[in-house]
Amino acid sequence: MPYSEKFFRNIGAISRAGQASIRDSKFCVVGLGGTGGFALECLVRLGAENLIIFDHDRVELGNFNRQLLATDRTLDMRKEDAAASRARSINKNAKIKKSGRFGAGSAGRLADCDIVIDATDSLATKLEIAEACRQAKIPYVFCSAQGSRGIVTVFRGYRLGRAFQVDGKKLESKSCASVLCPAASLAGTLAAAQAANIALGKPVVKAPEALFFDIFDRRLFWKAGLG
Amino acid sequence: MDFYTLEPCATSNAFEIRFKRAVRIDLGKAEKALAKKGEVLARTSVVLVFKADDYSASVYASGRIMLKDVTRDEAEKLAGALTHALEKGGAFL
Numbered sequence: 148m149p150y151s152e153k154f155f156r157n158i159g160a161i162s163r164a165g166q167a168s169i170r171d172s173k174f175c176v177v178g179l180g181g182t183g184g185f186a187l188e189c190l191v192r193l194g195a196e197n198l199i200i201f202d203h204d205r206v207e208l209g210n211f212n213r214q215l216l217a218t219d220r221t222l223d224m225r226k227e228d229a230a231a232s233r234a235r236s237i238n239k240n241a242k243i244k245k246s247g248r249f250g251a252g253s254a255g256r257l258a259d260c261d262i263v264i265d266a267t268d269s270l271a272t273k274l275e276i277a278e279a280c281r282q283a284k285i286p287y288v289f290c291s292a293q294g295s296r297g298i299v300t301v302f303r304g305y306r307l308g309r310a311f312q313v314d315g316k317k318l319e320s321k322s323c324a325s326v327l328c329p330a331a332s333l334a335g336t337l338a339a340a341q342a343a344n345i346a347l348g349k350p351v352v353k354a355p356e357a358l359f360f361d362i363f364d365r366r367l368f369w370k371a372g373l374g
Numbered sequence: 375m376d377f378y379t380l381e382p383c384a385t386s387n388a389f390e391i392r393f394k395r396a397v398r399i400d401l402g403k404a405e406k407a408l409a410k411k412g413e414v415l416a417r418t419s420v421v422l423v424f425k426a427d428d429y430s431a432s433v434y435a436s437g438r439i440m441l442k443d444v445t446r447d448e449a450e451k452l453a454g455a456l457t458h459a460l461e462k463g464g465a466f467l
Contacts, residue, residue: 205434205436205438207421207432207434207438207440208421208423208432208440209383209388209432209440219418222418222420222421223420223421223434223435223436
Protein backbone atom coordinates (compact mmCIF):
# COMPACT_ATOMS: atom_id res chain seq x y z
CA MET A 148 0.00 0.00 0.00
CA PRO A 149 1.49 3.39 -0.97
CA TYR A 150 2.79 5.62 1.80
CA SER A 151 0.50 8.44 0.74
CA GLU A 152 -2.59 6.24 1.19
CA LYS A 153 -1.66 5.26 4.72
CA PHE A 154 -0.59 8.62 6.06
CA PHE A 155 -2.64 11.19 4.13
CA ARG A 156 -4.71 11.93 7.24
CA ASN A 157 -1.61 13.57 8.72
CA ILE A 158 -1.75 16.19 5.98
CA GLY A 159 -3.48 19.32 7.11
CA ALA A 160 -2.17 19.29 10.62
CA ILE A 161 1.23 19.08 8.97
CA SER A 162 2.24 20.12 5.46
CA ARG A 163 3.36 17.73 2.72
CA ALA A 164 6.88 19.07 3.15
CA GLY A 165 6.59 18.43 6.88
CA GLN A 166 5.40 14.88 6.23
CA ALA A 167 8.40 14.35 3.96
CA SER A 168 10.65 15.69 6.68
CA ILE A 169 9.25 13.23 9.23
CA ARG A 170 9.54 10.41 6.70
CA ASP A 171 13.19 11.19 6.00
CA SER A 172 14.34 11.95 9.54
CA LYS A 173 16.25 9.31 11.45
CA PHE A 174 14.68 8.81 14.86
CA CYS A 175 16.21 6.79 17.63
CA VAL A 176 14.19 5.34 20.51
CA VAL A 177 16.21 4.00 23.42
CA GLY A 178 14.10 1.77 25.65
CA LEU A 179 10.98 0.01 24.39
CA GLY A 180 9.04 -0.24 27.62
CA GLY A 181 6.03 1.75 28.76
CA THR A 182 7.07 5.10 27.31
CA GLY A 183 9.29 3.92 24.45
CA GLY A 184 6.71 1.56 22.99
CA PHE A 185 4.15 4.34 22.70
CA ALA A 186 6.76 6.79 21.41
CA LEU A 187 7.72 4.37 18.64
CA GLU A 188 4.07 3.71 17.78
CA CYS A 189 3.43 7.45 17.40
CA LEU A 190 6.52 7.98 15.27
CA VAL A 191 5.56 5.17 12.91
CA ARG A 192 1.98 6.42 12.62
CA LEU A 193 3.31 9.94 12.03
CA GLY A 194 5.04 8.43 9.01
CA ALA A 195 8.61 7.99 10.24
CA GLU A 196 10.40 5.33 8.21
CA ASN A 197 13.95 5.46 9.56
CA LEU A 198 14.16 4.17 13.09
CA ILE A 199 16.95 2.97 15.31
CA ILE A 200 15.85 1.15 18.45
CA PHE A 201 17.72 0.02 21.54
CA ASP A 202 16.48 -2.52 24.06
CA HIS A 203 18.03 -5.76 25.29
CA ASP A 204 15.05 -6.95 27.31
CA ARG A 205 12.30 -9.44 26.69
CA VAL A 206 8.57 -8.95 27.22
CA GLU A 207 7.54 -10.25 30.61
CA LEU A 208 4.36 -10.46 32.67
CA GLY A 209 5.27 -7.38 34.70
CA ASN A 210 5.05 -5.28 31.51
CA PHE A 211 1.40 -5.98 30.75
CA ASN A 212 -0.06 -3.18 32.89
CA ARG A 213 1.43 -0.43 30.74
CA GLN A 214 3.46 -1.52 27.74
CA LEU A 215 1.99 -1.42 24.25
CA LEU A 216 4.30 -4.18 23.08
CA ALA A 217 3.33 -6.58 25.86
CA THR A 218 0.67 -9.04 24.71
CA ASP A 219 0.12 -12.77 25.05
CA ARG A 220 1.54 -13.12 21.54
CA THR A 221 4.77 -11.27 22.36
CA LEU A 222 5.36 -12.65 25.87
CA ASP A 223 9.03 -13.66 26.26
CA MET A 224 9.92 -12.18 22.84
CA ARG A 225 12.74 -9.69 22.56
CA LYS A 226 11.19 -6.25 22.78
CA GLU A 227 13.15 -5.13 19.73
CA ASP A 228 11.64 -7.97 17.70
CA ALA A 229 8.14 -7.21 18.98
CA ALA A 230 8.63 -3.52 18.20
CA ALA A 231 10.02 -4.11 14.72
CA SER A 232 7.23 -6.54 13.91
CA ARG A 233 4.58 -4.09 15.08
CA ALA A 234 6.16 -1.16 13.24
CA ARG A 235 6.36 -3.16 10.01
CA SER A 236 2.75 -4.25 10.40
CA ILE A 237 1.87 -0.54 10.26
CA ASN A 238 4.35 0.38 7.53
CA LYS A 239 6.23 -2.48 5.90
CA ASN A 240 8.69 -0.01 4.40
CA ALA A 241 9.80 1.21 7.81
CA LYS A 242 13.51 0.56 8.24
CA ILE A 243 14.08 -0.56 11.80
CA LYS A 244 17.65 -0.97 12.98
CA LYS A 245 17.83 -3.09 16.13
CA SER A 246 20.78 -2.17 18.33
CA GLY A 247 20.33 -4.17 21.55
CA ARG A 248 21.47 -2.87 24.91
CA PHE A 249 22.58 0.74 25.11
CA GLY A 250 26.00 0.55 26.68
CA ALA A 251 29.65 1.20 26.12
CA GLY A 252 30.22 1.70 22.41
CA SER A 253 26.60 2.58 21.69
CA ALA A 254 27.15 6.33 21.68
CA GLY A 255 28.71 6.17 18.21
CA ARG A 256 25.54 4.68 16.80
CA LEU A 257 23.59 7.74 17.92
CA ALA A 258 25.63 9.82 15.48
CA ASP A 259 23.50 8.33 12.67
CA CYS A 260 20.35 9.78 14.22
CA ASP A 261 18.70 13.16 13.76
CA ILE A 262 16.69 12.97 16.98
CA VAL A 263 16.94 10.69 20.03
CA ILE A 264 14.08 9.80 22.36
CA ASP A 265 15.36 8.43 25.63
CA ALA A 266 12.70 6.19 27.14
CA THR A 267 14.97 4.28 29.50
CA ASP A 268 14.03 4.00 33.15
CA SER A 269 17.38 4.68 34.77
CA LEU A 270 18.83 8.12 35.39
CA ALA A 271 22.35 6.73 35.13
CA THR A 272 21.67 5.47 31.60
CA LYS A 273 19.86 8.67 30.72
CA LEU A 274 22.94 10.65 31.71
CA GLU A 275 25.09 8.57 29.33
CA ILE A 276 22.68 8.94 26.43
CA ALA A 277 22.13 12.65 27.05
CA GLU A 278 25.85 13.31 27.16
CA ALA A 279 26.44 11.34 23.95
CA CYS A 280 23.72 13.40 22.25
CA ARG A 281 25.10 16.66 23.63
CA GLN A 282 28.55 15.89 22.29
CA ALA A 283 27.17 14.85 18.90
CA LYS A 284 24.85 17.91 18.88
CA ILE A 285 21.78 15.71 18.44
CA PRO A 286 18.47 16.85 19.98
CA TYR A 287 17.71 14.65 22.98
CA VAL A 288 14.11 14.11 24.04
CA PHE A 289 13.86 13.21 27.71
CA CYS A 290 10.77 11.39 28.91
CA SER A 291 9.99 9.63 32.13
CA ALA A 292 6.92 8.24 33.87
CA GLN A 293 6.47 7.06 37.42
CA GLY A 294 3.19 6.19 39.09
CA SER A 295 0.64 8.67 37.77
CA ARG A 296 3.20 11.33 36.83
CA GLY A 297 5.53 12.13 34.00
CA ILE A 298 8.07 14.58 32.60
CA VAL A 299 8.97 15.43 29.02
CA THR A 300 11.48 17.95 27.72
CA VAL A 301 14.11 18.48 25.03
CA PHE A 302 17.80 18.99 25.68
CA ARG A 303 19.83 20.85 23.07
CA GLY A 304 23.15 21.63 24.65
CA TYR A 305 21.93 21.92 28.24
CA ARG A 306 23.40 19.19 30.44
CA LEU A 307 21.06 16.60 31.95
CA GLY A 308 23.27 16.19 35.01
CA ARG A 309 23.03 19.91 35.66
CA ALA A 310 19.27 19.93 35.17
CA PHE A 311 18.76 17.17 37.72
CA GLN A 312 21.61 18.35 39.96
CA VAL A 313 23.20 14.90 39.97
CA ASP A 314 26.65 15.77 38.63
CA GLY A 315 29.27 13.64 40.35
CA LYS A 316 26.75 11.70 42.41
CA LYS A 317 26.56 7.91 42.44
CA LEU A 318 23.28 6.78 40.97
CA GLU A 319 21.27 3.61 41.29
CA SER A 320 21.18 1.81 37.96
CA LYS A 321 17.54 0.82 38.21
CA SER A 322 14.38 2.46 39.47
CA CYS A 323 11.77 0.63 41.51
CA ALA A 324 8.35 2.11 41.03
CA SER A 325 4.90 1.38 39.74
CA VAL A 326 3.86 3.08 36.52
CA LEU A 327 0.32 3.44 35.22
CA CYS A 328 -0.43 2.97 31.54
CA PRO A 329 -1.95 6.43 31.04
CA ALA A 330 1.21 8.02 32.48
CA ALA A 331 3.61 5.88 30.43
CA SER A 332 1.63 6.29 27.23
CA LEU A 333 1.26 10.03 27.75
CA ALA A 334 4.98 10.49 28.34
CA GLY A 335 5.81 8.42 25.27
CA THR A 336 3.24 10.19 23.12
CA LEU A 337 4.45 13.62 24.18
CA ALA A 338 8.06 12.60 23.58
CA ALA A 339 7.17 11.52 20.03
CA ALA A 340 5.33 14.81 19.56
CA GLN A 341 8.43 16.74 20.63
CA ALA A 342 10.59 14.66 18.29
CA ALA A 343 8.18 15.33 15.43
CA ASN A 344 8.19 19.04 16.27
CA ILE A 345 11.97 19.04 15.95
CA ALA A 346 11.73 17.37 12.54
CA LEU A 347 9.07 19.90 11.54
CA GLY A 348 10.97 22.91 12.87
CA LYS A 349 8.19 23.66 15.33
CA PRO A 350 8.72 24.88 18.92
CA VAL A 351 9.51 22.40 21.68
CA VAL A 352 9.78 22.48 25.45
CA LYS A 353 13.43 23.21 26.18
CA ALA A 354 15.42 22.13 29.22
CA PRO A 355 15.90 23.24 31.92
CA GLU A 356 12.18 23.89 31.58
CA ALA A 357 10.03 20.77 31.28
CA LEU A 358 6.45 19.71 30.80
CA PHE A 359 5.14 17.90 33.85
CA PHE A 360 1.88 16.01 34.16
CA ASP A 361 -0.02 14.03 36.73
CA ILE A 362 -3.10 12.15 35.60
CA PHE A 363 -4.48 12.37 39.15
CA ASP A 364 -3.93 16.13 39.44
CA ARG A 365 -6.72 18.53 38.52
CA ARG A 366 -4.23 20.68 36.58
CA LEU A 367 -3.11 17.63 34.57
CA PHE A 368 -0.25 19.54 32.84
CA TRP A 369 2.13 22.30 33.87
CA LYS A 370 5.54 23.67 32.93
CA ALA A 371 8.30 24.14 35.48
CA GLY A 372 12.06 24.00 35.83
CA LEU A 373 13.83 20.69 36.39
CA GLY A 374 15.89 19.99 39.49
CA MET B 375 24.62 -24.19 39.23
CA ASP B 376 25.95 -20.87 40.40
CA PHE B 377 26.45 -19.22 37.04
CA TYR B 378 23.74 -16.62 37.37
CA THR B 379 23.45 -13.00 38.37
CA LEU B 380 20.68 -11.40 40.37
CA GLU B 381 19.40 -8.06 39.13
CA PRO B 382 16.83 -5.75 40.69
CA CYS B 383 13.86 -5.15 38.43
CA ALA B 384 11.97 -2.07 37.43
CA THR B 385 9.04 -3.27 39.51
CA SER B 386 9.10 -3.07 43.26
CA ASN B 387 10.51 -5.89 45.37
CA ALA B 388 11.41 -8.02 42.38
CA PHE B 389 14.64 -9.58 41.23
CA GLU B 390 15.59 -11.33 38.05
CA ILE B 391 17.84 -14.36 37.85
CA ARG B 392 19.90 -14.10 34.67
CA PHE B 393 22.10 -17.00 33.69
CA LYS B 394 25.57 -16.16 32.51
CA ARG B 395 25.39 -18.64 29.64
CA ALA B 396 22.40 -19.01 27.35
CA VAL B 397 19.98 -21.54 28.80
CA ARG B 398 16.43 -22.40 27.93
CA ILE B 399 14.03 -23.93 30.39
CA ASP B 400 11.70 -26.85 29.73
CA LEU B 401 8.59 -25.57 31.47
CA GLY B 402 7.02 -29.03 31.71
CA LYS B 403 9.99 -30.31 33.68
CA ALA B 404 10.14 -27.04 35.61
CA GLU B 405 6.52 -27.52 36.67
CA LYS B 406 7.29 -30.96 38.04
CA ALA B 407 10.48 -29.74 39.70
CA LEU B 408 8.74 -26.86 41.45
CA ALA B 409 5.50 -28.63 42.35
CA LYS B 410 6.74 -29.51 45.84
CA LYS B 411 7.76 -25.94 46.57
CA GLY B 412 4.38 -24.32 46.00
CA GLU B 413 1.50 -23.97 43.58
CA VAL B 414 1.81 -23.56 39.83
CA LEU B 415 -0.81 -20.91 39.02
CA ALA B 416 -0.45 -20.99 35.26
CA ARG B 417 1.67 -22.45 32.51
CA THR B 418 1.79 -21.50 28.86
CA SER B 419 4.34 -22.36 26.19
CA VAL B 420 6.51 -19.43 27.27
CA VAL B 421 5.96 -18.87 30.99
CA LEU B 422 5.21 -20.71 34.19
CA VAL B 423 3.80 -18.72 37.11
CA PHE B 424 4.58 -20.22 40.47
CA LYS B 425 3.40 -19.16 43.96
CA ALA B 426 4.86 -20.21 47.28
CA ASP B 427 3.86 -19.01 50.75
CA ASP B 428 6.05 -15.95 50.83
CA TYR B 429 7.05 -15.23 47.25
CA SER B 430 6.08 -15.79 43.66
CA ALA B 431 8.11 -16.47 40.56
CA SER B 432 7.72 -16.36 36.80
CA VAL B 433 9.89 -18.86 34.96
CA TYR B 434 10.34 -18.09 31.25
CA ALA B 435 11.21 -20.65 28.58
CA SER B 436 13.88 -18.22 27.35
CA GLY B 437 15.77 -18.82 30.58
CA ARG B 438 14.85 -15.88 32.77
CA ILE B 439 13.35 -16.21 36.23
CA MET B 440 11.63 -13.34 38.01
CA LEU B 441 11.29 -13.46 41.79
CA LYS B 442 8.61 -11.20 43.25
CA ASP B 443 7.84 -9.90 46.73
CA VAL B 444 11.31 -10.61 48.05
CA THR B 445 14.24 -8.73 49.52
CA ARG B 446 17.70 -9.11 48.02
CA ASP B 447 18.75 -11.49 50.81
CA GLU B 448 15.68 -13.64 50.26
CA ALA B 449 16.21 -13.52 46.50
CA GLU B 450 19.77 -14.73 46.85
CA LYS B 451 18.66 -17.75 48.89
CA LEU B 452 15.73 -18.51 46.60
CA ALA B 453 17.83 -18.18 43.45
CA GLY B 454 20.10 -20.93 44.68
CA ALA B 455 17.25 -23.17 45.80
CA LEU B 456 15.16 -22.74 42.65
CA THR B 457 18.13 -23.17 40.35
CA HIS B 458 19.11 -26.33 42.17
CA ALA B 459 15.57 -27.71 41.92
CA LEU B 460 15.36 -26.93 38.21
CA GLU B 461 18.75 -28.44 37.56
CA LYS B 462 17.89 -31.58 39.51
CA GLY B 463 14.63 -31.87 37.58
CA GLY B 464 16.47 -31.66 34.26
CA ALA B 465 14.65 -28.47 33.30
CA PHE B 466 17.66 -26.65 31.86
CA LEU B 467 18.13 -27.21 28.15
